Amino acid sequence: MCPPLVPPAEPNRDETARHVPVLIAPLVAAVAPVTGIWLDGTFGAGGYARALLDAGAQTVIGVDRDPLVFDMAQGWVGAYGERIRLCHGNFADLDTLALQAMGAAEGPILDGVVLDLGVSSMQIDAAERGFSFQKDGPLDMRMSQEGPSAADLVNTASESHLADILYHYGEERAARRIARAICATRDLTPYDSTLALVRTIEKCLPRPKPGQSHPATRSFQALRIAVNAEFSALVQGLQAAERALRPGGWLAVVTFHSLEDRIVKRFLQNRSGHQAQANRFSPAQPSEEAPFALATRRAIGPDPVEEAANPRARSAKLRVARRTNAAASSVGDLGALGMPQFAAETRGGGRSKPSKGR
Numbered sequence: 001m002c003p004p005l006v007p008p009a010e011p012n013r014d015e016t017a018r019h020v021p022v023l024i025a026p027l028v029a030a031v032a033p034v035t036g037i038w039l040d041g042t043f044g045a046g047g048y049a050r051a052l053l054d055a056g057a058q059t060v061i062g063v064d065r066d067p068l069v070f071d072m073a074q075g076w077v078g079a080y081g082e083r084i085r086l087c088h089g090n091f092a093d094l095d096t097l098a099l100q101a102m103g104a105a106e107g108p109i110l111d112g113v114v115l116d117l118g119v120s121s122m123q124i125d126a127a128e129r130g131f132s133f134q135k136d137g138p139l140d141m142r143m144s145q146e147g148p149s150a151a152d153l154v155n156t157a158s159e160s161h162l163a164d165i166l167y168h169y170g171e172e173r174a175a176r177r178i179a180r181a182i183c184a185t186r187d188l189t190p191y192d193s194t195l196a197l198v199r200t201i202e203k204c205l206p207r208p209k210p211g212q213s214h215p216a217t218r219s220f221q222a223l224r225i226a227v228n229a230e231f232s233a234l235v236q237g238l239q240a241a242e243r244a245l246r247p248g249g250w251l252a253v254v255t256f257h258s259l260e261d262r263i264v265k266r267f268l269q270n271r272s273g274h275q276a277q278a279n280r281f282s283p284a285q286p287s288e289e290a291p292f293a294l295a296t297r298r299a300i301g302p303d304p305v306e307e308a309a310n311p312r313a314r315s316a317k318l319r320v321a322r323r324t325n326a327a328a329s330s331v332g333d334l335g336a337l338g339m340p341q342f343a344a345e346t347r348g349g350g351r352s353k354p355s356k357g358r
Helices: 024-031 047-055 068-075 077-083 091-102 121-125 150-156 159-170 175-186 194-204 217-227 230-244 258-272 304-309 311-315
Strands: 037-040 059-064 084-088 110-116 245-255 292-294 317-323
Touching: 024 047, 024 245, 024 317, 037 047, 037 091, 047 059, 047 077, 047 110, 059 068, 059 077, 059 091, 068 077, 068 084, 077 084, 084 091, 091 110, 091 230, 110 230, 150 159, 150 175, 150 217, 159 175, 159 217, 175 194, 217 230, 230 245, 230 258, 245 258, 258 292, 258 317, 304 311
Parallel strands: 037 059, 037 110, 059 084, 110 245
Antiparallel strands: 245 317, 292 317
């Protein structure tokens, strides 16, 4: 259930401490005029929610799986009164959460949904959350602070399953080598800290050249995605948005790496009738009204000014689509969306499908 509204409080007017959301200017421009009820499925520091409210949204429902973000919002959220409603939950269930927040019996009720994917800068900056490979902390990585942690995964998964995670979720070409080293080390000393895992990964890879990413970047991304089931939540959230949006409603998604962007791109292609035809000689398929219309065929990226001001924006891509009158339906083939496919871990440490990583 959605928690009650935070009691009114004096907002924090220190703009230097205010989180600047990535690609917010082109997002607001793409969906202008901003009206009605919006849902921010990755509330975080509230940057998108505030921008939407300031741009004219009647109400914004802020959803986040991390319960700590709502404590941090108490300094400013009261200034918006009942125009903002906060819900602890996973955006995979955003259609249900929207109904709960607005006290509605049925939908669709939303005029817009915005998702800013991945881990937030404030989560990375908190060493105790275990997301950062540059700060020592417990090997956690749980956005919701519930369920198995990254340490549980690293210390119990089979070598083959670890290699699959690193290869498919992190695109780490040395996945097998790293998985083998992790398993050899954990047999002597189980992993409990981020830097302990970083040291193992560093020994498996060459020292990076100037300008290259840290050797642990891809592995930490892969483990975070696995711990939080991010790709499954993304597909479910996109489908939930299709159910929750009114005709004319907007879906705006900001991604930060190629894997999640591929899923969003293919979902919108699939649901807008622009998916690629497998065989140009095959019989034409009967056309049905598509539930989305693409606002732009290409993703929107940051301009040079935003890139210079916010390095995090450099890899960001914004995709926007508008809901049509067509009925919502489920996507059949998840593999067609670019979802990484590999066998799940079996009980008792059984082996999964071998990865292609070296």
